[in-house]
Amino acid sequence: MMDFNKEYKLYLESVEEWITVHLKAQDPLRKSIYDAMNYSLTAGGKRLRPVLSLAVCSMLNGDEVAVLPFACAIELIHTYSLIHDDLPCMDNDDFRRGKPTSHKVFGEAMAVLSGDGLLNLAFEKMLEETIRDADCYYRAKTARLIADAAGTNGMILGQVIDLESENKDISYDRLCDMHQKKTGALIRAAVLAPAELFNAPEEIKKALESYARAIGLAFQIKDDILDFEGDSAVLGKTTGKDSKNHKSTFVTLLGREKARELLKASVDQALESIKPLGDTAFLDQMAVYIAEREK
């Protein structure tokens, strides 16, 4: 049987190494912005998205080196979204993963710029990889897939819906819509990026799409449950925030028991989706991990 933790750690090491190599300031002039970007980027995230990309790559017998720039670009985009999300004018969070948020350490102006810098850097790195040689169509298509997921059809739209839902009772459908955009879109891109890059057959893309949708939903339900009952010391951020901010969540809309049932159903759906794809042991356990994690 495969050792999930060991394999996760191997993927993680590849991601960390890429980040170390590619996030170096080239001269003293760039030091302060790179310091701010690195602070948020190395704040102890789970690297869920790039690990998903590398795991799908491995399942497709693809070249990890080819996927890494895209996988890590998604992590840069995820990190920038957290920096901007934490700003006083947005969620006004002082802590993230147990550390003071970017604007608390570097000031608001620098936090805005380091977020902008990370988003831009994601595209710099993807395009640098894209033009590695002239045969670049599928690399460009992969960058396009990620750009769409991150923008005003995806993650940013989700943040707008979130913003406009504050202090409002929203419907279950709208809640699903919001999360599918806000967190689902980037998770979907992480899962599909290797399939796009290696031009996998449509039926594989469809299976992965269904898997991604299911783990995206599971991820968000679990997040809401953790916020409701979690331990802020373990989570490294304030808990009970959703109810304090009158945010609609899967727990407030469905109740705790129904939310747990839906979480389980999502994991089952994820496993079912990729059954036809061969050796999916790691991706199966990823779905379980997402539902059972304590932070």
Added chain:
Amino acid sequence: MMDFNKEYKLYLESVEEWITVHLKAQDPLRKSIYDAMNYSLTAGGKRLRPVLSLAVCSMLNGDEVAVLPFACAIELIHTYSLIHDDLPCMDNDDFRRGKPTSHKVFGEAMAVLSGDGLLNLAFEKMLEETIRDADCYYRAKTARLIADAAGTNGMILGQVIDLESENKDISYDRLCDMHQKKTGALIRAAVLAPAELFNAPEEIKKALESYARAIGLAFQIKDDILDFEGDSAVLGKTTGKDSKNHKSTFVTLLGREKARELLKASVDQALESIKPLGDTAFLDQMAVYIAEREK
């Protein structure tokens, strides 16, 4: 003799049409973020950067339709940078081009998101164009050129240097460095993008590079002179801000007369650079326009 204003207007119309077509919200869910993005994007800017791209395209006998997505992506990037720059935590500007700034109209959170949205959209549009067909190497290279100019080696780095220079006496070299990054990098990308897209010979790229550097410098010197002596009603923004904010400018560092001399020398340098390139009448007058504009 060519009619500069008439030709400028033709380029402008192409840009406006592209923006109208590509900045439509596809459904009610997207309306609010597109409203915010369009507000800033249609606030009456000069469209200097995309017009430069189209003019260089025309000089190279290139296809305008092929250049437009890249030219307009640069305008999207320029616009996002203004939205974020105007935020209370940055320059805290209430007016831009005679209209209330984005955060004054839509609130700070939406201003942050609409800036993020425009930056991301620039890459979505460039990549959509890049994968138009499989023969996409030079389109990808053009997107890469623009990405580099916009990021932590270019525009964002310039903003960081600007931020760190506040209330400090900075050297002339540092001032030049800052502006070369903050405004120069994107102007350079606008001028070079068509040359990259059409794979122009190195000597043409070099001439254009020198031209871009000269008009970038002229643009900034003129900006400083306008801030020093300009009419806020004409400019549509507060004047005299630089001295009030103890910002070093070409006027404060060189004095008004020397600044005017350097402005003239920059225009001469621009004209000289592109002399070998054939019909440069419009680009010549662009350089003059940049130095003589009243806003």
